[in-house]
Amino acid sequence: GENVEQHPSTLSVQEGDSAVIKCTYSDSASNYFPWYKQELGKRPQLIIDIRSNVGEKKDQRIAVTLNKTAKHFSLHITETQPEDSAVYFCAAIPSGAGSYQLTFGKGTKLSVIP
Amino acid sequence: NAGVTQTPKFRILKIGQSMTLQCTQDMNHNYMYWYRQDPGMGLKLIYYSVGAGITDKGEVPNGYNVSRSTTEDFPLRLELAAPSQTSVYFCASSYTTGNNSPLHFGNGTRLTVT
Numbered sequence: 001g002e003n004v005e006q007h008p009s010t011l012s013v014q015e016g017d018s019a020v021i022k023c024t025y026s027d028s029a030s031n032y033f034p035w036y037k038q039e040l041g042k043r044p045q046l047i048i049d050i051r052s053n054v055g056e057k058k059d060q061r062i063a064v065t066l067n068k069t070a071k072h073f074s075l076h077i078t079e080t081q082p083e084d085s086a087v088y089f090c091a092a093i094p095s096g097a098g099s100y101q102l103t104f105g106k107g108t109k110l111s112v113i114p
Numbered sequence: 115n116a117g118v119t120q121t122p123k124f125r126i127l128k129i130g131q132s133m134t135l136q137c138t139q140d141m142n143h144n145y146m147y148w149y150r151q152d153p154g155m156g157l158k159l160i161y162y163s164v165g166a167g168i169t170d171k172g173e174v175p176n177g178y179n180v181s182r183s184t185t186e187d188f189p190l191r192l193e194l195a196a197p198s199q200t201s202v203y204f205c206a207s208s209y210t211t212g213n214n215s216p217l218h219f220g221n222g223t224r225l226t227v228t
Contacts, residue, residue, distance in 0.1 A: 036217075043221050045219070100164065101159050101162070101172060102159070102217065104156040105156055
């Protein structure tokens with residue numbers, strides 16, 4: 001099955017700096033890579049996703065890049081703000097019939113210091 | 115729409131007791147999932163369902179059972195609670211498969227088994 005490794009487990013940045021979280025996956029058949037944000041005590045919520053036919057996707061201050069050859073993808077947050085403080089999870093899922101199991105990384109706790 | 119609703123929010127069980135975690139969604143999603151979240155371990159899939167009357171095991175199904183008699187409801191049953199089942203449980207739903215539409219999570223149930 002799929003295995004997703006996420007680094008770092010914790011990350012502290014100054015407000016206004018950039019943050020980068022990296023994930024690697026094992027199943028070359030994986031073709032969908034979402035990122036979820038979970039604020040303290042709340043539910044995970046999708047913030048951005050990317051498919052294997054795209055190398056990069058941006059949404060305001062958030063971007064995700066994908067390197068299929070190396071089997072890794074990264075979340076980039078620019079101009080960080082205190083409200084970006086949360087746990088971020090990457091995930092991967094393979095294509096094809098029966099692809100129901102989204103495999104999550106262990107999460108990165110991001111702290112933005114004002 | 116209320117989205118995905120989970121009850122209860124908190125529960126303390128004694129070892130060997132049984133309980134059902136309730137989950138209902140009003141988005142007419144066919145796909146529903148149960149995840150558990152342990153500190154530093156990300157989200158692990160317990161069971162999932164692709165439609166009423168159809169359920170299947172995820173990564174960590176032991177000690178749990180599910181049923182899906184209607185599109186809206188997907189309860190999770192713990193028959194003989196064990197300390198290892200202390201966790202936060204999230205129910206989720208999606209319009210189509212996890213590689214084509216985002217997961218919508220409920221607010222979670224925090225379960226402690228002592």
